Amino acid sequence: MRRVYLDNTATTPLHPEVLEAMLPYLRDIYGNPQSIHNWGDAPREAIEDARARLADLIGSRPEEIIFTGSGTESNNLAIKGLAQAYQARGKHIVISAIEHFSVIHSAKTLEKRGFAATSVPVDGYGLVKLDELAKSIREDTIVVSIVHANGEVGTIQNIEEIAKLLKGRGIVGHPDNRLPGNASFCIEFIEGEAMLMLLSSWGIAASSGSACTSKALKASHVLTAMRIPPEIAQSSLLFTLMRDNTEEDIEYVLETLPPIVDRLRQMSPLYAKFLKKQSGGR
Numbered sequence: 272m273r274r275v276y277l278d279n280t281a282t283t284p285l286h287p288e289v290l291e292a293m294l295p296y297l298r299d300i301y302g303n304p305q306s307i308h309n310w311g312d313a314p315r316e317a318i319e320d321a322r323a324r325l326a327d328l329i330g331s332r333p334e335e336i337i338f339t340g341s342g343t344e345s346n347n348l349a350i351k352g353l354a355q356a357y358q359a360r361g362k363h364i365v366i367s368a369i370e371h372f373s374v375i376h377s378a379k380t381l382e383k384r385g386f387a388a389t390s391v392p393v394d395g396y397g398l399v400k401l402d403e404l405a406k407s408i409r410e411d412t413i414v415v416s417i418v419h420a421n422g423e424v425g426t427i428q429n430i431e432e433i434a435k436l437l438k439g440r441g442i443v444g445h446p447d448n449r450l451p452g453n454a455s456f457c458i459e460f461i462e463g464e465a466m467l468m469l470l471s472s473w474g475i476a477a478s479s480g481s482a483c484t485s486k487a488l489k490a491s492h493v494l495t496a497m498r499i500p501p502e503i504a505q506s507s508l509l510f511t512l513m514r515d516n517t518e519e520d521i522e523y524v525l526e527t528l529p530p531i532v533d534r535l536r537q538m539s540p541l542y543a544k545f546l547k548k549q550s551g552g553r
């Protein structure tokens with residue numbers, strides 16, 4: 272059976288060039304960069320070289336680059352770190368309703384520590400309402416954290432307009448941004464988990480939302496914030512692609528998915544109700 276991996280925002284294979292570059296450090300050059308003995312010299316030089324090259328790439332100073340183990344760790348560090356650093360200036364932060372949970376939970380933690388947080392709503396396409404964002408900004412706002420590209424539904428925010436709202440006001444913008452090839456669907460009258468299990472039995476890996484919520488069996492907070500009705504949000508299906516996916520992979524998904532949808536709809540009381548309504552109740 273063909274195997275097609277389309278769940279790359281959950282995790283993705285290492286790029287071969289990255290693997291090659293990392294192998295010496297995983298195998299032979301294993302000193303701790305902080306060590307006083309000279310096992311640490313080569314790893315320390317490699318890290319500082321990587322830091323300098325990254326800084327050059329994004330036009331920052333090397334000491335401004337902090338390496339973390341994950342997106343969640345980066346978001347926690349950025350939001351809580353900025354809040355701590357700027358608390359003398361103000362104690363208000365703004366996020367949107369469709370942020371990743373690592374942003375939402377960082378804001379909630381800060382609320383428990385005496386900060387105030389405002390969550391700005393989005394429209395039916397997941398776009399942050401700019402007038403609401405403008406209204407939410409206060410004298411004591413220090414951070415605005417809005418995901419540039421939503422990893423679940425693929426909405427790309429108008430980040431330039433958002434930046435204009437913040438400019439010259441001493442507010443730090445944090446555009447948490449991750450978006451590989453993303454295709455998001457809601458397939459009516461079907462329960463997303465059942466669809467994922469059947470797809471998996473045909474060798475296809477997909478997701479029903481962000482990796483953290485896909486096992487929670489509840490509609491994603493992103494779709495809920497977009498006011499997608501719960502019965503439709505329950506049927507969400509997310510494919511996220513990587514560089515190795517081929518056209519044949521996608522053809523295989525296009526062949527495999529419709530019969531699965533038909534099969535599940537045949538078992539759906541909601542679909543039966545819909546058909547009855549369509550035929551004028553006959």
Ligand SMILES: Cc1ncc(COP(=O)(O)O)c(C=O)c1O
Pocket residue numbers: 280281340341342343344346371373418420421422423447448449481482
């Ligand atoms: C927008 C966004 N931010 C943060 C994260 C968390 O990243 P990680 O899984 O590396 O902790 C994700 C994960 O999918 C994400 O989509």
